[in-house]
Amino acid sequence: xxxxxxxxxxxxxxxxxxxxxxxxxxxxxxxxxxxxxxxxxxxxxxxxxxxxxxxxxxxxxxxxxxxxxxxxxxxxxxxxxxxxxxxxxxxxxxxxxxxxxxxxxxxxxxxxxxxxxxxxxxxxxxxxxxxxxxxxxxxxxxxxxxxxxxxxxxxxxxxxxxxxxxxxxxxxxxxxxxxxxxxxxxxxxxxxxxxxxxxxxxxxxxxxxxxxxxxxxxxxxxxxxxxxxxxxxxxxxxxxxxxxxxxxxxxxxxxxxxxxxxxxxxxxxxxxxxxxxxxxxxxxxxxxxxxxxxxxxxxxxxxxxxxxxxxxxxxxxxxxxxxxxxxxxxxxxxxxxxxxxxxxxxxxxxxxxxxxxxxxxxxxxxxxxxxxxxxxxxxxxxxxxxxxxxxxxxxxxxxxxxxxxx
Amino acid sequence: xxxxxxxxxxxxxxxxxxxxxxxxxxxxxxxxxxxxxxxxxxxxxxxxxxxxxxxxxxxxxxxxxxxxxxxxxxxxxxxxxxxxxxxxxxxxxxxxxxxxxxxxxxxxxxxxxxxxxxxxxxxxxxxxxxxxxxxxxxxxxxxxxxxxxxxxxxxxxxxxxxxxxxxxxxxxxxxxxxxxxxxxxxxxxxxxxxxxxxxxxxxxxxxxxxxxxxxxxxxxxxxxxxxxxxxxxxxxxxxxxxxxxxxxxxxxxxxxxxxxxxxxxxxxx
Numbered sequence: 001x002x003x004x005x006x007x008x009x010x011x012x013x014x015x016x017x018x019x020x021x022x023x024x025x026x027x028x029x030x031x032x033x034x035x036x037x038x039x040x041x042x043x044x045x046x047x048x049x050x051x052x053x054x055x056x057x058x059x060x061x062x063x064x065x066x067x068x069x070x071x072x073x074x075x076x077x078x079x080x081x082x083x084x085x086x087x088x089x090x091x092x093x094x095x096x097x098x099x100x101x102x103x104x105x106x107x108x109x110x111x112x113x114x115x116x117x118x119x120x121x122x123x124x125x126x127x128x129x130x131x132x133x134x135x136x137x138x139x140x141x142x143x144x145x146x147x148x149x150x151x152x153x154x155x156x157x158x159x160x161x162x163x164x165x166x167x168x169x170x171x172x173x174x175x176x177x178x179x180x181x182x183x184x185x186x187x188x189x190x191x192x193x194x195x196x197x198x199x200x201x202x203x204x205x206x207x208x209x210x211x212x213x214x215x216x217x218x219x220x221x222x223x224x225x226x227x228x229x230x231x232x233x234x235x236x237x238x239x240x241x242x243x244x245x246x247x248x249x250x251x252x253x254x255x256x257x258x259x260x261x262x263x264x265x266x267x268x269x270x271x272x273x274x275x276x277x278x279x280x281x282x283x284x285x286x287x288x289x290x291x292x293x294x295x296x297x298x299x300x301x302x303x304x305x306x307x308x309x310x311x312x313x314x315x316x317x318x319x320x321x322x323x324x325x326x327x328x329x330x331x332x333x334x335x336x337x338x339x340x341x342x343x344x345x346x347x348x349x350x351x352x353x354x355x356x357x358x359x360x361x362x363x364x365x366x367x368x369x370x371x372x373x374x375x376x377x378x379x380x381x382x383x384x385x386x387x388x389x390x391x392x393x394x395x396x397x398x399x400x401x402x403x404x405x406x
Numbered sequence: 407x408x409x410x411x412x413x414x415x416x417x418x419x420x421x422x423x424x425x426x427x428x429x430x431x432x433x434x435x436x437x438x439x440x441x442x443x444x445x446x447x448x449x450x451x452x453x454x455x456x457x458x459x460x461x462x463x464x465x466x467x468x469x470x471x472x473x474x475x476x477x478x479x480x481x482x483x484x485x486x487x488x489x490x491x492x493x494x495x496x497x498x499x500x501x502x503x504x505x506x507x508x509x510x511x512x513x514x515x516x517x518x519x520x521x522x523x524x525x526x527x528x529x530x531x532x533x534x535x536x537x538x539x540x541x542x543x544x545x546x547x548x549x550x551x552x553x554x555x556x557x558x559x560x561x562x563x564x565x566x567x568x569x570x571x572x573x574x575x576x577x578x579x580x581x582x583x584x585x586x587x588x589x590x591x592x593x594x595x596x597x598x599x600x601x602x603x604x605x606x607x608x609x610x611x612x613x614x615x616x617x618x619x620x621x622x623x624x625x626x627x628x629x630x631x632x633x634x635x636x637x638x639x640x641x642x643x644x645x646x647x648x649x650x651x652x653x654x655x656x657x658x659x660x661x662x663x664x665x666x667x668x669x670x671x672x673x674x675x
Contacts, residue, residue, distance in 0.1 A: 026538065027509050028538065029465040030561045030563075030564060031562070031564075033538050033563070033568065034563040034565055034568065173475075183462050183463075187464060187465075187588045190586060190587055191586055192586075289513060290508075290536070291462060291510065292462070292464070303484060304512070304514025305461045305483075305510075305511070
């Protein structure tokens with residue numbers, strides 16, 4: 001497909017209140033308003049400072065391992081007999097997932113703001129590991145809040161964080177998953193903003209987090225755009241990424257947004273079924289509400305109570321989605337589908353066997369959609385899957401689920 | 407003058423600070439709350455804050471988190487809490503009540519619908535923890551046209567300009583968060599509290615100022631009463647009720663006993 005030259009799509013930008021249309025904003029206790037304002041200023045200032053960008057670029061290249069390759073999944077594509085599938089290899093980054101892009105950016109910002117302590121939330125543990133890593137690198141103290149259920153299912157990452165010098169606090173409240181870890185991190189931050197920066201791990205939360213995290217992750221799409229032109233001689237037909245909060249997805253999508261000919265698909269956790277509490281499919285089943293400081297699509301009951309969620313992958317097990325995704329969907333620029341636990345697990349195995357790449361269970365949701373979609377498209381079509389993380393952390397839980405004793 | 411303002415004015419002429427007491431609606435069930443509100447008013451609470459339980463109370467410490475979980479487990483909703491208030495008003499219960507909620511239950515009901523139902527139920531004021539003036543400017547007008555008093559929070563981190571804005575949107579009283587942090591009892595009052603209250607008064611001379619977060623003992627109430635027009639106590643009362651339930655005693659009696667003791671400490675020395 002030649003690159004269309006017609007009208008380009010204008011990517012949404014947050015206004016001064018951090019709103020993307022009706023989504024976003026700052027729904028937080030008063031105590032956090034001034035610190036968020038301070039963070040917005042510090043970030044704006046850093047963004048404009050060439051020295052900050054140089055330092056971050058240097059860390060991304062020489063510490064984290066950027067740029068990541070765009071790998072043609074030849075055996076997988078040929079076995080499916082349709083579109084060619086390419087993998088943007090964020091799994092090859094230091095710490096094993098895209099989360100390090102944002103963690104390094106925000107850790108540098110922490111130092112710049114003169115703060116010495118970092119807190120973070122984590123679901124699958126990938127963001128917690130990335131934050132702990134960035135803190136070790138820059139000499140910051142680090143506390144990671146993690147739901148007690150996730151501590152159990154991601155034991156390997158818990159120990160990794162401890163090895164990196166971080167303190168991991170299991171959260172016993174609520175559903176004991178990612179949502180409750182964010183609650184607890186916010187509670188810490190309300191009392192500690194003077195010394196502490198909260199490195200939020202996804203495009204969630206009050207302004208400026210959704211914008212800031214997106215900017216730090218947009219390096220994925222900037223590279224992928226150049227790589228697509230070089231490899232394919234054009235832009236890809238479809239981008240696909242899994243969506244928990246949505247940071248890897250927006251990181252891949254953002255740079256491609258102006259090009260209307262590039263289709264974009266976000267894949268949510270379809271879980272066990274689409275019954276309430278059994279999934280995390282916010283676009284199919286959610287409605288507009290406020291959670292964790294932002295107005296967005298959330299899974300809630302008629303009384304505005306947030307519903308429990310389920311996913312085989314801890315990183316997608318979250319009842320809200322980043323406000324910019326909600327806006328992009330409303331504008332019809334992106335679309336969202338869900339993939340079940342079973343399909344994700346099958347894709348986990350298939351990619352391992354066909355390509356020698358074990359994806360994270362989160363990522364496996366995007367792979368599963370690509371596997372189902374590729375045969376429906378011609379061989380000339382190109383799909384880019386954001387291979388957002390590697391699956392080492394999931395090996396033990398997959399083995400357990402399949403009755404294998406290690 | 408409206409009911410909340412009157413309560414503060416009456417306290418002032420009596421030479422004491424108004425005692426504002428927070429309880430969670432439906433903790434452990436609505437039948438308890440029905441007995442509790444009149445009992446607390448009779449025991450010396452000048453204004454009652456009726457907390458609406460929420461699944462994700464990120465501004466609250468463990469005590470109110472547990473209360474919220476108990477209330478949700480017993481099926482308490484915003485609509486049910488308002489219905490309870492309406493029932494109490496029908497029996498002649500006349501103490502001022504501020505509905506204290508997170509934003510999402512109110513947004514789920516619809517802001518205008520909520521304002522109308524809260525006013526019909528006999529609420530006097532509304533405080534939404536996670537709806538700062540920037541997000542709630544339209545909401546304050548909705549409340550005022552329903553004849554409800556919007557109450558905003560100011561914190562130690564709030565610059566003067568934000569304090570003035572909160573003051574201009576609020577009616578009845580302005581809520582001063584004593585320290586940067588979540589709700590819950592603390593051993594000591596924060597050091598800079600009197601300076602903070604002074605700064606709030608300079609910026610908002612026309613409204614009574616009530617101080618809450620971490621105020622739990624008679625000694626603390628006495629200290630706060632000396633500097634502010636109102637003292638807010640929440641977690642201490644919720645804890646007294648929680649312990650009573652655990653010991654098989656009546657939580658309403660336990661709550662009322664504590665409020666009586668705290669009310670005695672509101673006299674300005």
